[in-house]
Amino acid sequence: MNVSRNYLMSRAFAALFLLLALAGNSPAAMDYDQLFRQSGDLMAQGDLEGALKLLRQVPLPAAGEEAAPFVSSRMQAARIHAAQEAPDKAIAACQEVLKLYPDNSEARNFVAALQAQLKPRWHTILSDIVRFLPALAKGTIMTLLLVFCTILVSPLGGLLLALGRISTLRPISALCWFITWFFRGTPLLLQLFFIYYGLPSLGITLAPLTAAVIGLGLNYSAYLGEIIRGAIQSIDHGQMEAAKAIGMSYGQAMRRVIIPQTYKRLMPPVGNEFIALIKDTALVSTIAMVELMRAADQLFNTYFNITALGLAAAIYLLLTTIFTFIFEKIEYRAGIYEHR
Amino acid sequence: MSIVREPLLKLEKITKRFKSLTAVNGVNLEVASGEKLVIIGPSGSGKSTLLRSINLLEEIDEGTIRFEGVEVGYVTRHGKRHLDRPQAISTLRAEIGMVFQHFHLFPHMTVLGNVMEGPLTVQRKPTDEARSIATDMLAKVGLSDKSNVFPATLSGGQKQRVAIARALAMRPKLMLFDEPTSALDPELVGEVFDTIHTLADEGMTMIIVTHHMGFARELADRVIFMESGNFLAQGRPEELFSAAQGNERIKLFLNRLL
Ligand SMILES: Nc1ncnc2c1ncn2[C@@H]1O[C@H](COP(=O)(O)OP(=O)(O)O)[C@@H](O)[C@H]1O
Ligand SMILES: [Mg+2]
Numbered sequence: 001m002n003v004s005r006n007y008l009m010s011r012a013f014a015a016l017f018l019l020l021a022l023a024g025n026s027p028a029a030m031d032y033d034q035l036f037r038q039s040g041d042l043m044a045q046g047d048l049e050g051a052l053k054l055l056r057q058v059p060l061p062a063a064g065e066e067a068a069p070f071v072s073s074r075m076q077a078a079r080i081h082a083a084q085e086a087p088d089k090a091i092a093a094c095q096e097v098l099k100l101y102p103d104n105s106e107a108r109n110f111v112a113a114l115q116a117q118l119k120p121r122w123h124t125i126l127s128d129i130v131r132f133l134p135a136l137a138k139g140t141i142m143t144l145l146l147v148f149c150t151i152l153v154s155p156l157g158g159l160l161l162a163l164g165r166i167s168t169l170r171p172i173s174a175l176c177w178f179i180t181w182f183f184r185g186t187p188l189l190l191q192l193f194f195i196y197y198g199l200p201s202l203g204i205t206l207a208p209l210t211a212a213v214i215g216l217g218l219n220y221s222a223y224l225g226e227i228i229r230g231a232i233q234s235i236d237h238g239q240m241e242a243a244k245a246i247g248m249s250y251g252q253a254m255r256r257v258i259i260p261q262t263y264k265r266l267m268p269p270v271g272n273e274f275i276a277l278i279k280d281t282a283l284v285s286t287i288a289m290v291e292l293m294r295a296a297d298q299l300f301n302t303y304f305n306i307t308a309l310g311l312a313a314a315i316y317l318l319l320t321t322i323f324t325f326i327f328e329k330i331e332y333r334a335g336i337y338e339h340r
Numbered sequence: 341m342s343i344v345r346e347p348l349l350k351l352e353k354i355t356k357r358f359k360s361l362t363a364v365n366g367v368n369l370e371v372a373s374g375e376k377l378v379i380i381g382p383s384g385s386g387k388s389t390l391l392r393s394i395n396l397l398e399e400i401d402e403g404t405i406r407f408e409g410v411e412v413g414y415v416t417r418h419g420k421r422h423l424d425r426p427q428a429i430s431t432l433r434a435e436i437g438m439v440f441q442h443f444h445l446f447p448h449m450t451v452l453g454n455v456m457e458g459p460l461t462v463q464r465k466p467t468d469e470a471r472s473i474a475t476d477m478l479a480k481v482g483l484s485d486k487s488n489v490f491p492a493t494l495s496g497g498q499k500q501r502v503a504i505a506r507a508l509a510m511r512p513k514l515m516l517f518d519e520p521t522s523a524l525d526p527e528l529v530g531e532v533f534d535t536i537h538t539l540a541d542e543g544m545t546m547i548i549v550t551h552h553m554g555f556a557r558e559l560a561d562r563v564i565f566m567e568s569g570n571f572l573a574q575g576r577p578e579e580l581f582s583a584a585q586g587n588e589r590i591k592l593f594l595n596r597l598l
Contacts, residue, residue, distance in 0.1 A: 236444070238440060238442055238444035239444060239446065241397055241440070241444065242438075242440065242444035242445075242446070242503075243446075244397060244430075244433060245395060245397065245433055245436075245437075245438040245440075245507070246433070246434065246437075246457065246458040246462060246506065246507065246510055247430045247431070247433045247434030247458065247462040247463075247510060248430065248458075248461060248462055249426055249427075249430050250426065252461050252462070256457065256461055257446055257457075260448050261446075261447065261448050337447055337448045337449075337490040337492065338447065338490075338492055339490075339492070
């Protein structure tokens with residue numbers, strides 16, 4: 001609560017003098033006059049509690065009695081409470097006034113101002129965001145690096161696995177089947193652990209980034225391989241025959257005729273995989289890499305502040321949304337020849 | 341020169357089996373250069389399998405194929421028959437054009453791209469040359485104005501004419517047509533037959549499988565009636581169609597078509 005204490009004090013005194021001038025020469029006014037003066041003195045000495053006690057002594061006005069002393073005392077109390085950073089008590093004091101005089105604009109405005117002060121968790125959240133963003137941005141860059149490396153590696157790996165599996169050479173198709181079976185059939189987390197923590201015992205020590213890209217690359221190659229194989233096999237067999245009939249080799253037919261026709265069909269499932277990939281990179285945080293998830297986790301543990309996690313969620317959502325959008329565009333482009 | 345008298349294509353005792361089913365049963369066939377041969381016969385009689393065996397889309401079980409007097413497609417290693425090297429097979433296929441019932445145009449390439457593809461990728465011609473060949477072929481089939489559209493926008497007849505241009509772009513010595521009009525609406529059949537006629541007039545050697553007897557009668561030097569993997573009868577069209585009066589099976593087949 002950053003309401004300036006001095007400002008409130010000066011407001012309090014101003015109100016006090018105004019009151020004294022108005023209260024003039026009524027018989028009861030003498031008591032109140034003294035009471036307000038005493039409370040003003042106490043405030044000046046810094047004894048806010050004492051001042052409050054005095055102000056509380058002003059009773060509810062009896063029928064026909066003047067409202068001004070009561071209203072002034074409660075509003076003064078409200079200001080002191082606000083200065084003490086106790087907005088709820090300040091509001092309660094205002095509400096005593098509003099109960100009797102619902103139209104009292106001073107009380108009403110003060111309540112509104114206090115409630116506005118109560119709200120601004122905004123401020124804290126905003127300043128937290130500003131505080132956390134640099135670390136999360138660094139994590140995001142690492143996450144994106146992992147995503148891009150995997151996107152570069154896995155379609156190639158997937159294509160090789162797909163071509164291997166449909167090959168008529170038994171050893172090759174068996175090997176590719178095995179690789180696919182293994183990497184789709186075990187958890188990515190386990191694969192990462194094996195590559196980063198397990199391989200050193202076989203004399204192979206890898207940097208975290210290398211281990212992460214190898215793990216993600218193999219895992220995603222296995223998934224994409226099955227998707228690509230499905231897409232290749234879904235192309236009408238007549239296409240391969242027509243290509244062969246003009247003298248193309250198997251490789252030429254694949255490269256020029258079959259594979260280009262799979263692009264459109266590939267885009268939706270591959271887009272799905274890559275969105276899953278953005279989130280799967282979070283698993284890499286377990287092998288000593290500080291990417292987005294790990295960065296958020298570190299902030300959360302340091303500040304015990306949930307904003308860090310919320311912010312990380314927002315960044316993941318932003319990335320996945322951008323990817324979805326890009327893939328829809330590519331899918332449309334890839335299938336443009338089907339438009340009549 | 342003896343090469344001149346050599347038939348362009350000579351099949352000896354070709355047999356193709358699918359498991360227990362014999363689709364082509366020891367067939368002998370000679371096709372002279374410039375000859376127009378029409379094969380007719382009921383569905384499932386082995387006509388497609390025979391055509392596909394000629395350009396090695398099917399691996400035959402027995403027999404030999406000679407093209408320009410040279411045995412092609414198979415080699416014997418350790419007493420066993422094998423398909424020849426992929427390179428040799430591609431070379432043979434490049435000399436034999438094939439047109440399919442369902443066109444099988446490459447949907448991701450423009451019409452021009454489809455026709456250029458053979459010269460460009462298989463013959464490795466420079467782009468300019470491939471394009472000029474393709475442009476000529478499209479003009480020949482009357483589709484110059486469709487060069488830059490994708491096949492999806494064409495009618496069935498136009499698609500088949502593009503498929504013919506695509507085959508012709510390889511400058512084949514023999515053209516195989518497997519029911520080129522069977523997938524077309526009746527009003528589109530004519531334009532495809534006209535295109536084939538033009539080729540015939542230019543002296544192209546061709547084997548055509550079709551159910552259109554009128555077309556066969558007009559175009560064919562020779563008609564073969566095939567059934568159950570065998571040639572039941574063959575001869576000049578007028579011979580075969582009149583001889584058919586004496587052959588119950590051919591008569592039945594022809595009557596059903598009319
Ligand atoms: N790939 C194949 N596998 C098994 N049987 C086939 C295959 N291709 C053709 N056949 C069979 O071989 C026979 C001849 O077929 P096909 O040559 O297509 O006949 P046609 O073209 O005269 O209608 C048919 O009985 C057909 O079912
Ligand atoms: Mg057929």
